[in-house]
Amino acid sequence: xTVKTIRQALHEAxxxxxxxxxxxxxxxxxxxxxxxxxxxxxAAGGVxxxxxxxxxEFGEARVIDTPITESAIMGAAAGAAVTGLxxxxxxxxxxxxxxxxxxxxxxxxxxxxMFGGKARTPLVIRTMIGAGRSAAAQHSQSPYHIFTSVPxxxxxxxxxxxxxxxxxxxxxxxxxxxxxxxxxxMYDLKTExxxxxxxxxxxxxxxxxxxxxxxxxxxxxxxxxxxxxxETLAAEGIECEIIDPRTTSPLDEDTILESVERTGRLVVVDxxxxxxxxxxxxxxxxxxxxxxxxxxxxxxxTAPHTPVPFAPSLEKLYIxxxxxxxxxxxxxxxxxx
Amino acid sequence: xxxxxxxxxxxxxxxxxTEGKVVQWLRPAGAAFAAGDELLEIETSKITNVVEAEAxxxxxxxxxxxxxxxxxxGLLAVIGPADASVAEIETFVAGFVVxxxxxxxxxxxEAPAPRMxxxxxxxxxxxxLGSGDAASVxxxxxxxxxxxxxxxxQPALAEGRRVLALDLPGHGGSSRDxxxxxxxxxxxxxxxxxxxxxxxxxxLVGHSxxxxxxxxxxxxRPDLVRTLTLIAPAGLGPEIxxxxxxxxxxxxxxxxxxxxxxxxxxxxxxxxxxMVEDVLRFKRLDGVAAALDTxxxxxxxxxxxTLDLTAEMAALAMPVQVIWGCDDRIIPVxxxxxxxxxxxxxxxxxxxxxxxxxxxxxxxxxxxxxxxx
Numbered sequence: 001x002t003v004k005t006i007r008q009a010l011h012e013a014x015x016x017x018x019x020x021x022x023x024x025x026x027x028x029x030x031x032x033x034x035x036x037x038x039x040x041x042x043a044a045g046g047v048x049x050x051x052x053x054x055x056x057e058f059g060e061a062r063v064i065d066t067p068i069t070e071s072a073i074m075g076a077a078a079g080a081a082v083t084g085l086x087x088x089x090x091x092x093x094x095x096x097x098x099x100x101x102x103x104x105x106x107x108x109x110x111x112x113x114m115f116g117g118k119a120r121t122p123l124v125i126r127t128m129i130g131a132g133r134s135a136a137a138q139h140s141q142s143p144y145h146i147f148t149s150v151p152x153x154x155x156x157x158x159x160x161x162x163x164x165x166x167x168x169x170x171x172x173x174x175x176x177x178x179x180x181x182x183x184x185x186m187y188d189l190k191t192e193x194x195x196x197x198x199x200x201x202x203x204x205x206x207x208x209x210x211x212x213x214x215x216x217x218x219x220x221x222x223x224x225x226x227x228x229x230x231e232t233l234a235a236e237g238i239e240c241e242i243i244d245p246r247t248t249s250p251l252d253e254d255t256i257l258e259s260v261e262r263t264g265r266l267v268v269v270d271x272x273x274x275x276x277x278x279x280x281x282x283x284x285x286x287x288x289x290x291x292x293x294x295x296x297x298x299x300x301x302t303a304p305h306t307p308v309p310f311a312p313s314l315e316k317l318y319i320x321x322x323x324x325x326x327x328x329x330x331x332x333x334x335x336x337x
Numbered sequence: 338x339x340x341x342x343x344x345x346x347x348x349x350x351x352x353x354x355t356e357g358k359v360v361q362w363l364r365p366a367g368a369a370f371a372a373g374d375e376l377l378e379i380e381t382s383k384i385t386n387v388v389e390a391e392a393x394x395x396x397x398x399x400x401x402x403x404x405x406x407x408x409x410x411g412l413l414a415v416i417g418p419a420d421a422s423v424a425e426i427e428t429f430v431a432g433f434v435v436x437x438x439x440x441x442x443x444x445x446x447e448a449p450a451p452r453m454x455x456x457x458x459x460x461x462x463x464x465x466l467g468s469g470d471a472a473s474v475x476x477x478x479x480x481x482x483x484x485x486x487x488x489x490x491q492p493a494l495a496e497g498r499r500v501l502a503l504d505l506p507g508h509g510g511s512s513r514d515x516x517x518x519x520x521x522x523x524x525x526x527x528x529x530x531x532x533x534x535x536x537x538x539x540x541l542v543g544h545s546x547x548x549x550x551x552x553x554x555x556x557x558r559p560d561l562v563r564t565l566t567l568i569a570p571a572g573l574g575p576e577i578x579x580x581x582x583x584x585x586x587x588x589x590x591x592x593x594x595x596x597x598x599x600x601x602x603x604x605x606x607x608x609x610x611x612m613v614e615d616v617l618r619f620k621r622l623d624g625v626a627a628a629l630d631t632x633x634x635x636x637x638x639x640x641x642x643t644l645d646l647t648a649e650m651a652a653l654a655m656p657v658q659v660i661w662g663c664d665d666r667i668i669p670v671x672x673x674x675x676x677x678x679x680x681x682x683x684x685x686x687x688x689x690x691x692x693x694x695x696x697x698x699x700x701x702x703x704x705x706x707x708x709x710x
Contacts, residue, residue: 001510166621198621204590210610254592 028090109152166200203250211239264295296335342417351488462510467495479545483509489697507628662688
C-alpha cells in the first residue's frame, strides 16, 4: 500500500491487467510516441502521461498509436472487442465524442442486444472530462450524462486514486462496453492505493462523509468541492452527507434514496451543463421514489447553460465552487423552518 | 493509590489512528475512581471505545472538553491524589504542554509500522510493540480479520514486554498462499514465524480460528508456548454460524457486509462505516476471495466445524484460560463447557464474538493477570 496519484493508479491498473491478460490492448492517439510525429517510441505516453512506459513492456502490437481519427479508433476497438480482444481505447477529450459517436452509441452499445447475446463487447473507452484549465469550449466538457443515457453502456466517474484503480480494473474485466471518465485536473490527486490488483463493483456508491442534515450527491471533482463546503457548513452546525456515486451507469440508487430518507433534503452537484444531466436524473429519481421523505425541493448546482469559457475569470464563474454548493445546502436546510 | 500526579492522554488504537474525539466524560471532575472504572468515551474514524482507569485515583482536572478532537498523546485529564493542590496541578499541565510539543516530533518518527518476514517462502506481515525481558506475547486473529483486530489489546499488553500481532496467511498484508487452508497449513506458518523470530516460549493468545490454531500449536509444540489464552476459539465443538462464514466470503457490497459484520457484535453500532469499508477494501484485493473460500471449506465444510481439539486441550500441560462473550452468535459460548476444570473460563456480559474489542479493558486485565503470574 503506497500513496499514489490518480495517474499512477490508472497506469498500474493498465499495467497489471495487461500482464494478467494478453488480450488487453491499448489504442489511441499518442498513447506511446505519437504516430507520424517522429517523436520516438514512448515519447508521449498519453496526453497527460497515463500510458507512458507501457509500450516498453508490452510492445507495438499491444500499445497502438493511431492517426487523428476517433471514428476509426472506436470502430476498430469495438470490432476488436467483439472478436476476442479486450481493448482499452482512448478518446483523448470526451468533447470529441461527436466524431465517433455512432461507433459507441449504435455499434458497441448495441451489439450484445442486437446479436441476441451472441456477441459481447469487452471494450473500455478512457476519456478526459472537466473544466478548469482554460482548455476552452471544445476541450472542457463533461458529457458523461450523454453516455449514461445510452442503454448498453456502463459509465464510470472516479473521484480519487483508490477508486480509479479498482474501477478501471473492474472495467477491463467487465464484458460490456465501459466509458471511463478521467477528470483532467485530478491526475495529481494522491491517496493510499494498494500495490496489488483489486476491483470495485459498479453500482456501489461511496459515502464520503456521514451527516444527518442534508444529502449532497456529487461527481468527480465536485466530490472534493462538496467536502470543502461540508467543512464550512459543519462549523455552522449543518452536517452534510456526501455521496459519490462512482458510476453513473449503473447508478447506486439505494444509497441515495436511503440517505434522503434520513435527511429529507438533497443537493446534487454536477459541473456539466444543466439540461438533461445527471443532476436532473438524480433529482427525478428522488422525486419519484422518495417524495414522502422530502422536506425541501431538490436543488441542483450545475454549470450554466453555456459553452465553457476560455477566459480564466469566466471559467471560474462557470464551474460550481464550494461557496455555491454551501449556499444551496443552506437554502434546502432552511426551507420550511 | 496513585502517589504522583499523572496524565491521561489520547491513546493510539491501531495503525492509522492519528487523532480522537472526546465523546463523553463518564466521571465528573473531582470524582474518585477505582482501577478499571470507565473514565471517558473516545471516538476515532474507525471505532468508539472507552478509556478505563489503570489504577485508583481522583480526576483532578478535565483538560479536553467533550466534543474536542486531540492528536494521539494529547492531554485529556490530570489524575492523582485527592489532596493535590491547584498549584501542583497547574505546574503539571504547564510542564506537560511543553513536553508535548518537544516530544511530538520524536513520537511521530518512532510510530511503529508493520514489518514483513519471509517464512519458508511465505511472506507474513506482523506488528511489534513494546520490549522487555518478560516472555513475548503472540496474538493470532480470526477468520477474515487481521492484526488490527488487536488495536486495543496490543498497546495495553506492551508495557515491559514484546507483543507481536501476526497476519495469518490469506489475511491482512500476508501472502495469499494458504495451501489447503486447514489448521495444519496455517499453523505451520505460525510455527515457522516463531522459529524464525527465535522469540522463545511465548504467551499465545488466539481469537476464534486463531484460537484453534493457537491450541493445536500448543499441543504440537508445547516448547514454544508458555501460556495459552483462547478468545471464543474454534475447535471445541461442531456448531458454527455458517450464515456468517458464507455471508462474509460472499459480501462484496456495503449492505451485505454491514449485515454480516453486525452478527459479530453485541452492540451493532460498533460496526462503523470505516470498519465496513476496511473489510470491503480487503476483500476486493485479488486472491483474497479464493483464499478465504479455501479456508472456509477446510474449516467449516458441511455447515459444521471440521476440527475437534477437545482431546488435545485435555492433554495440555501449560496454563490455559478461555474468554468468551455471553452473546456470541458465531461460536456458541456453550463450547466452553467441554473443557477440563483446570482451564480458567471467563464469560463476559454484553459481549458478542469480539470481546477483545467490545470489552477490551476487561479482556486486557484478564490476559495481563494471567501472563503476569
